[in-house]
Amino acid sequence: MPTPLPALAFGGDYNPEQWPREAHVEDRELMRESGVDLVTLGVFSWAWLQPGPDQWDFAWLDEQMDDLHAAGIKVDLATATASPPPWLTQRHPEMLPITHDGRTLSPGGRQAFCPSSPIYREHALALCTALAERYHDHPALALWHVSNELGCHNARCYCDVSAAAFRDWLRARYDDDVAHLNDAWGTAFWSQRYDDFAQVLPPRVAPTHANPTQQLDFLRFSSDQLLDNFVVERDVLHRISPGVPVTTNFMVMRQTMEMDYLRWGRELDVVSNDHYVIAGEEGSHRELAFSADLTRGTAGGRPWLLMEHSTSAVNWQPRNRAKKPGEMIRNSLAHVAHGADAVLYFQWRASRAGAEKFHSGLLPHAGTDTRQWREVVELSRLLDSVEEVSGSTARNEAAILFDYEAWWGCELDSHPSIDVRYRDRAEDLHRALSAQGVGVDVVHPSADLSSYKLVVVPTLYLVSDEAAAAVAAAAEAGATVVVTYFSGIVDEHDHIRLGGYPGAFRDLLGVRTTEFLPLLEGESVRVEGLGDAAVGADTWAEDLELAGASAVATYVDGPAAGLPAVTRREVGSGSAWYVATRLDPAGTDRLVEHLVAESGVEQLPGAGADVEVTRRVGDAASWLFVINHGGAPAAVPVHGHDLVTGRDVAGDLEVAAGGVAVVREA
Ligand code: GLA
Numbered sequence: 001m002p003t004p005l006p007a008l009a010f011g012g013d014y015n016p017e018q019w020p021r022e023a024h025v026e027d028r029e030l031m032r033e034s035g036v037d038l039v040t041l042g043v044f045s046w047a048w049l050q051p052g053p054d055q056w057d058f059a060w061l062d063e064q065m066d067d068l069h070a071a072g073i074k075v076d077l078a079t080a081t082a083s084p085p086p087w088l089t090q091r092h093p094e095m096l097p098i099t100h101d102g103r104t105l106s107p108g109g110r111q112a113f114c115p116s117s118p119i120y121r122e123h124a125l126a127l128c129t130a131l132a133e134r135y136h137d138h139p140a141l142a143l144w145h146v147s148n149e150l151g152c153h154n155a156r157c158y159c160d161v162s163a164a165a166f167r168d169w170l171r172a173r174y175d176d177d178v179a180h181l182n183d184a185w186g187t188a189f190w191s192q193r194y195d196d197f198a199q200v201l202p203p204r205v206a207p208t209h210a211n212p213t214q215q216l217d218f219l220r221f222s223s224d225q226l227l228d229n230f231v232v233e234r235d236v237l238h239r240i241s242p243g244v245p246v247t248t249n250f251m252v253m254r255q256t257m258e259m260d261y262l263r264w265g266r267e268l269d270v271v272s273n274d275h276y277v278i279a280g281e282e283g284s285h286r287e288l289a290f291s292a293d294l295t296r297g298t299a300g301g302r303p304w305l306l307m308e309h310s311t312s313a314v315n316w317q318p319r320n321r322a323k324k325p326g327e328m329i330r331n332s333l334a335h336v337a338h339g340a341d342a343v344l345y346f347q348w349r350a351s352r353a354g355a356e357k358f359h360s361g362l363l364p365h366a367g368t369d370t371r372q373w374r375e376v377v378e379l380s381r382l383l384d385s386v387e388e389v390s391g392s393t394a395r396n397e398a399a400i401l402f403d404y405e406a407w408w409g410c411e412l413d414s415h416p417s418i419d420v421r422y423r424d425r426a427e428d429l430h431r432a433l434s435a436q437g438v439g440v441d442v443v444h445p446s447a448d449l450s451s452y453k454l455v456v457v458p459t460l461y462l463v464s465d466e467a468a469a470a471v472a473a474a475a476e477a478g479a480t481v482v483v484t485y486f487s488g489i490v491d492e493h494d495h496i497r498l499g500g501y502p503g504a505f506r507d508l509l510g511v512r513t514t515e516f517l518p519l520l521e522g523e524s525v526r527v528e529g530l531g532d533a534a535v536g537a538d539t540w541a542e543d544l545e546l547a548g549a550s551a552v553a554t555y556v557d558g559p560a561a562g563l564p565a566v567t568r569r570e571v572g573s574g575s576a577w578y579v580a581t582r583l584d585p586a587g588t589d590r591l592v593e594h595l596v597a598e599s600g601v602e603q604l605p606g607a608g609a610d611v612e613v614t615r616r617v618g619d620a621a622s623w624l625f626v627i628n629h630g631g632a633p634a635a636v637p638v639h640g641h642d643l644v645t646g647r648d649v650a651g652d653l654e655v656a657a658g659g660v661a662v663v664r665e666a
Contacts, residue, residue: 005142005245005270005305006037006074007390008336008383012345012362013308014039016064017048019349024064027349028071030363034373035380039068039348040307042078042131043148044110047085050127058134069140076247076307076344077141079131079233081124082148083110088123095119098159101205105154109355114157115150115225116165121232128233129240136241144241145307146233146248149274150226155258156218158202162225167197169221184493185213209414213494219408223260231267245269249307252295254278254287254423257411260404262444265298273298274308274346277331279321283431285334285629289612290423290430292338294402294442296394301441303393305342306335311372312360320358325371326658329379330627333660336383337614337625341390343383386643386662392618396439397601398454400426401471403445409462409494410486417518419539425458425484428585432592437607439614449474454599457505460487462494468504475508476572480599482591483509484579485540501542502578509578510548510569517541517559527565527587529553530594535587537565542580549578552594566591606636611655615665626653626661633657639666 011031016024031039041064042049050056068075089096089107095117097105105112113120128146135141174180178194187193192211194200203210203218234246250261250273265271273295277284295304311328313320323331332343350361364372407422426442433440438454445467449455455474460467460483468488475481488504490496497503500512518540519525525541528534530553541560544567551564560580567578575598583591596603607613610630616623623643628634636653640663655661 003074003139003142005342007341008387009038009074009305009342009344010380010383011036011038011073011348012040013043013347014041015044015347015349015351017045017060018351018353023349024067028067028073030368031073031348032071034362034377035384036073036348036362038074038076038142038342038344040076040078040145040344041065041068042080043145044080044083045078046080046083046127049080049131050085052087053091056130065135065138065140069138073140074142075140076143076145077131077135078145079124079128079147079237081127081146081233084113084120084123089113092119094161097154097157100156100158100203102158109153111153113154114159114161115154115222115229116157116162118161121229124229125232125236128236132237132240136244141244143270144237144244144246146230146237146246149249149251150229151222151258152251155226156222158204163202165225166202166218166221167200169224170200170217171197173217185211186493186495187211212412212414215412216405216409216494219258220260220405223258223404226259227264227267230264234267247272247305247307249274250295250298252298253291254427257404257407257422261298262402262404265300270305271295271299271302272305272307272342275306275335276310276314279313279317280319285330285612286431286434287427288331288334289338289434290427290442292335292340293430293440296339297402297442297444299339301393303339303341303391305344306332306340307342307344308346309335310360311345311362311376313358314360315356315358322360325375328375329382330629330658330660332379333382333625333662334612334627336386336389337612337616337627339393339616343379382644382660385646386623388621388643388664389616389618389623389662392616392623394439394441394614395617396441397452398433398438398456398599399441399443399447399449399452400430400456400458401445401460402426402442403460403462405492406460406462409490410459412494416516417539419518419521420459420486422459422461425582428588429456429458429592432585432588433596434612435589435607435609436592436596437603437605437613438596438601439604445470449479450477452479453601454595455479455481457481457483457487459484462490462492463488463504464492465504468508471505472508472571475574475576478573480575480577480595481508481571482577482579482595485542485581505578506547508569508571508576509567510546510576511544511564511567511578512547513542513544513580515543517543519558523558525558525560525581526556527553527581527583528556530566530587530590535590536584537581537587538584539582540580541565544580549576552577555581605638606634606653608634622665624663624665626655626663628655628657628659631657636661638663640664
C-alpha cells in the first residue's frame, strides 16, 4: 500500500526520461548520498506515456517506480497532464490557447492548451485515470501531483471556446439575467449595454480600455477554469486512489497573480508551492518570507510542501544571478521556518538539453566535486537534524489581509497611478514587522480575525461589505487596525463606494478623502510626526479631512502640504490607523514601532533588519528559527537546544553571519 510522506521530505523534480539508463543508476546512488527521500516523477512525460492516441507505454515508469521504491525513495507522482504531446495538438489545433490580441500560441514550448478546452480535458482525464489505475497501490506512491503550475503560461485564453465558457460562467454568476450583468458591469457607460449573453466576449484587445468589471470577471472566470482542471483530476484520483493525498503546485510569489490561491487552497489535500527568488534583488529573502507566510495562509495555517525552488540560478529571469555560498541553505530553511514540511527543488539533475539547461539543479553539470553539491549534502543533513519540527505550524498575533481579487482590481488599467502596486505595502509592512520580531499570518479578509492583536490592511482596493465589517469588528474588540491608501475604494463589482474615500473604511478610520493627489514619477514628499526626524514618502498623497480621527503625521511639502498623512482613531477597545501615503522604509519602520507598542504583539527575541526569527509551535514543543541574512554575528537571547549544532543554549545564542539555528525552546 502507498506510504505516508516522509517528515521534512527532501528532493525534487526527477526527469529520468531526459537521461540514458546509466544515469539512472548513478541518480539513485547520489540520491542516497544526498538524503533525497521524495521525488516528483513524470511532470512533463505525457508524450512518453502516451506516444499516440491509442498507444500507452508505462514500462519505463514501472521500472522507475520499482527502482525508486527499492532505493527507499518515495514518489510524488504527476498526472503528467501539464503539457499535451504534439500528436494531440496536431489532431486538435482548436485546443490551443489564444491571446487577447488574437494570436494562437503554438506547441513547441509547454502548456499549449486552452484551460476551457473539452478536448484537452477528455484526454487529460484519460491519462490521469490510466495512471491512477496503474499506480494507486504502488508502495512508492506517497502523493499525487496534478498537472504542474496550472496557469503558468496559459492562465488566460481568449478563444471562442473560452468565450462560450465565460458566458456560461457569467450566466451562473448573474442569475441568467443579462440586466444583472449590465448593472454589475456599469454598461450604461460608453454604450456597452448588452441585450443577450450571446453578445458578451472576453476582454479581447479593444480600441481603448476594456470595461473594468468585464476584465475583473474574466480574471475570476480564468482562475475558476484552471481550478476546475485540478478538481476534475483530483476527483478521479480520490475515487481510484483513496487515501493518497492530492496536490498541485502553486506559484505564490510576487511574479504571479493570476490564480486565486487563497480560494484554491481549500480544494487541496495538502498545499504545495513553488517559489523562486528574484535574482539580484537586494533582500530577496524578504519577498520569500512574505510569500511563505501567504502560502501558509492558502493552506489555512497548516503545514505545506515547498514543491520547487532552486539551488542556485534559474534560466528565465533577464540576468540569472547564482546564489551566494550559504544562500540556498538560508532560503530553504526560511521556507521551513514559515511552515513548509518539505524542501524540494526543480530539479534533481540539471538538464543537458532543452530550454532549462542553464537552470541549476541539485546535481550540477559539473558533478559532485563542487561547492554546490557539498551544500546540498550539508542542507540535507541539517534538515535531518531538525526533522522533529514536521507537523508543527506558526501561530501569530499579527495578520496581514491579502486578497487576489483586490490585487486584480488594484492593478487594472485606467487608475489614478500606475505606481500603486498591490503587494508593495503588504511586503514592506511585513518586512518592518519581521525586523521587529513580529510573526505574521497572511490571510484572506474573510478569515477569522478574532485572535489577532494587530490587523494590517494594505491596499485592499476591492473589499466586500462583510470583510469591511469584520475589520471594524476587530478594532472594536481591541485590535490595532492599520489601513493603507487605495483600500476600500470599490465593491465586488469594481464600483466606487461613494461619499469620500476610503469608502468602506471611512467611518472606521474617521477620515474623509475628497481627492487623490498621486505623485509624479521620482517625486517625493516629507512627512513629520512619526518620530524625531521627518521621513520620506512617494507615489501617493490625499486631500484628507479628519472626521473623528486625529492626525499622527503631516505632509511637510508636496501637493498635500500641511494635511494629515497618518491618522489614528480610538475604536471600541482598539484603534484604527490610516496611512495615506507610501512611506519610505524608514517611515514604515517608525509607523510599525507605534503599532507594535500599541497592540502589544509578541516580539520574538533577537530579530533585526537582517535577522529573521520565526516560531513553529507543535503539540508539545516550540521551535525558534533564526536565519542570519546579514554580515555580522547575531545575538539571540533564547534558552533551549539548538538542533543545528546539537548544543544547549542558555540565553546567549550567537548565530554566525550567514548562519542558521533552530532552537527547541525550553
Ligand atoms: C517552474 C516549473 C518547472 C521549471 C521551473 C524553472 O517552477 O514548474 O517545471 O520550469 O519553473 O524555474
